[in-house]
Amino acid sequence: xxxxxxxxxxxxxxxxxxxxxxxxxxxxxxxxxxxxxxxxxxxxxxxxxxxxxxxxxxxxxxxxxxxxxxxxxxxxxxxxxxxxxxxxxxxxxxxxxxxxxxxxxxxxxxxxxxxxxxxxxxxxxxxxxxxxxxxxxxxxxxxxxxxxxxxxxxxxxxxxxxxxxxxxxxxxxxxxxxxxxxxxxxxxxxxxxxxxxxxxxxxxxxxxxxxxxxxxxxxxxxxxxxxxxxxxxxxxxxxxxxxxxxxxxxxxxxxxxxxxxxxxxxxxxxxxxxxxxxxxxxxxxxxxxxxxxxxxxxxxxxxxxxxxxxxxxxxxxx
Amino acid sequence: xxxxxxxxxxxxxxxxxxxxxxxxxxxxxxxxxxxxxxxxxxxxxxxxxxxxxxxxxxxxxxxxxxxxxxxxxxxxxxxxxxxxxxxxxxxxxxxxxxxxxxxxxxxxxxxxxxxxxxxxxxxxxxxxxxxxxxxxxxxxxxxxxxxxxxxxxxxxxxxxxxxxxxxxxxxxxxxxxxxxxxxxxxxxxxxxxxxxxxxxxxxxxxxxxxxxxxxxxxxxxxxxxxxxxxxxxxxxxxxxxxxxxxxxxxxxxxxxxxxxxxxxxxxxxxxxxxxxxxxxxxxxxxxx
Numbered sequence: 268x269x270x271x272x273x274x275x276x277x278x279x280x281x282x283x284x285x286x287x288x289x290x291x292x293x294x295x296x297x298x299x300x301x302x303x304x305x306x307x308x309x310x311x312x313x314x315x316x317x318x319x320x321x322x323x324x325x326x327x328x329x330x331x332x333x334x335x336x337x338x339x340x341x342x343x344x345x346x347x348x349x350x351x352x353x354x355x356x357x358x359x360x361x362x363x364x365x366x367x368x369x370x371x372x373x374x375x376x377x378x379x380x381x382x383x384x385x386x387x388x389x390x391x392x393x394x395x396x397x398x399x400x401x402x403x404x405x406x407x408x409x410x411x412x413x414x415x416x417x418x419x420x421x422x423x424x425x426x427x428x429x430x431x432x433x434x435x436x437x438x439x440x441x442x443x444x445x446x447x448x449x450x451x452x453x454x455x456x457x458x459x460x461x462x463x464x465x466x467x468x469x470x471x472x473x474x475x476x477x478x479x480x481x482x483x484x485x486x487x488x489x490x491x492x493x494x495x496x497x498x499x500x501x502x503x504x505x506x507x508x509x510x511x512x513x514x515x516x517x518x519x520x521x522x523x524x525x526x527x528x529x530x531x532x533x534x535x536x537x538x539x540x541x542x543x544x545x546x547x548x549x550x551x552x553x554x555x556x557x558x559x560x561x562x563x564x565x566x567x568x569x570x571x572x573x574x575x576x577x578x579x580x581x582x583x584x585x
Numbered sequence: 586x587x588x589x590x591x592x593x594x595x596x597x598x599x600x601x602x603x604x605x606x607x608x609x610x611x612x613x614x615x616x617x618x619x620x621x622x623x624x625x626x627x628x629x630x631x632x633x634x635x636x637x638x639x640x641x642x643x644x645x646x647x648x649x650x651x652x653x654x655x656x657x658x659x660x661x662x663x664x665x666x667x668x669x670x671x672x673x674x675x676x677x678x679x680x681x682x683x684x685x686x687x688x689x690x691x692x693x694x695x696x697x698x699x700x701x702x703x704x705x706x707x708x709x710x711x712x713x714x715x716x717x718x719x720x721x722x723x724x725x726x727x728x729x730x731x732x733x734x735x736x737x738x739x740x741x742x743x744x745x746x747x748x749x750x751x752x753x754x755x756x757x758x759x760x761x762x763x764x765x766x767x768x769x770x771x772x773x774x775x776x777x778x779x780x781x782x783x784x785x786x787x788x789x790x791x792x793x794x795x796x797x798x799x800x801x802x803x804x805x806x807x808x809x810x811x812x813x814x815x816x817x818x819x820x821x822x823x824x825x826x827x828x829x830x831x832x833x834x835x836x837x838x839x840x841x842x843x844x845x846x847x848x849x850x851x852x853x854x855x856x857x858x859x860x861x862x863x864x865x866x867x868x869x870x871x872x873x
Contacts, residue, residue, distance in 0.1 A: 320677075326676065326677055326680075328680065370856075373856060373859045373860055373863075374859070376863050377863065379619075379676055380615065380619060380620075380621050380676045380680070381819055383621060383676070383680060384621060384811050384814070384815060384819075385815055385855075385859065387808075387811065388808060388811045388812050388815060388852065388855060389852065389855075389856070391808050391848075391852060392849055392852040392853075395848040395849050395852075396849060399845040399846075399848075399849070400845070514808065515684075515688075518623075518681070518684045521677070521680075521681060521684075522681060522684075525677070525678075525681060555692055555696055557688050557689075557691065557692035558688065558689050558692040558693060558696070560685075560688055561684075561685040561686060561687070561688030561689035561690075561692065562685065562689060563685070564681055564682065564684055564685025564686075564688065565667065565682055565685040565686065565689075567681070568671070568678045568679075568681050568682045568685070569667075569670065569682075572674070572678055
């Protein structure tokens, strides 16, 4: 028992050491600071998805919708309402969370592939709204003409607009809050109930657990965290386009979670790191990077279904 | 105005027929194997491009017959080599695999045939309007509806009357029992997959003549097919057919009054159906 806990704390410590020091060594090994930020942002998205996928056992394939809503929320707020990063992130998160909460009751009664299909189809509504509502969202060209704003803390101003490293740490703080909340929830009786639902839904139902309600809450929390990630993603690019909402983006999140290891808390972050670096490398090397990404999906499914951390954990156990 | 509405209803019916044809194939595969085939749109594109390449040699009619069959053969191979390994595992994995395949198909067609839209030859006599009043009733549109109707009737005949079809339907209900009764389930699933891909290929050949031929032709049709299945009811093929036609006509009518909501309307319909009947219009409770 003690040994397992010890491992868990080491893993968390190693991950945080990696994240906190990344801006200092990333350039030295051939990366650039934006790449590191992208890993953290997409890692948060994949971890939010995994809250549902790995811990509740619900197959969501439509998380790009809420990711994109968070992104559009922050972009539209800064562009049209208030030139403030903080307000933008809050608005973006609220929009994504509310959309998830509204759609939730329609889908919580469904399971398995049916759930996946309905979530992915619902995501397309937001894609078409962003795509067609040209006057507000910029349509296919994306939402431009805005940028992230320096953050005024009262006693000092953090210039995340021009200082890439400051922006990285801003993202990391938000990441820490979101993942902290998720970790805390998973440790609570509520989180244990979610795992019980994953393991045996019928038994959980017989024990008197309101399963649909729990899945709805888990879904909404997951949508909330993924829209935070979306908001950060928009700030990172100073740009949003409808592709952030497209269904293929959802597939990317799922593969990150699977690649890293769905049964572990930090797995999706590692999956995101591998995926982001690989995609960055491939798209700089070949025009047909999409084929290679597709091939990568196939190979992961056939040969690494447990993910990186799943394999490591198995090695340690044996 | 009446004519405009009629035109769009008819247009919607044709597009709906495509959705239905594609959705029927998806449904077949999903019902028997529990796999959501994201690569279905990719197979559709392959069918369309194969027809484009074959038409100069074997003519329009030859292409219409041969291209879907070739696509089905590719489908059989893909099932045999890749998808078969994933039966019995979490549906997540087959989803991801076909997702990756969809990427590869789209990029592959772009690599082989180019990213730009290609001209697709349809016999001239099919293109002339049949009546001066209803200018939109060209022979090709009517012809497409006819072919889709033939394909759907053929599919239902196969499922209802042939031994293979009866086994597929039985397997949909209880695969284990079918297996115990001595049917080779691996071959059954393989053939069923091929049948579904045949429908995708056929839809591709027909759609190329109407929507134009480009690598993204498949990915633009697959989401509406999902909606068609959900609206019609998972597990019910007549429901899928109904769902496809319904959303096609609905988006056709919406084009007249509120063009920017053409796509959104089908998702609104889906939400409405899910609220009232969570298992779709003709779906059965408890199947999924």
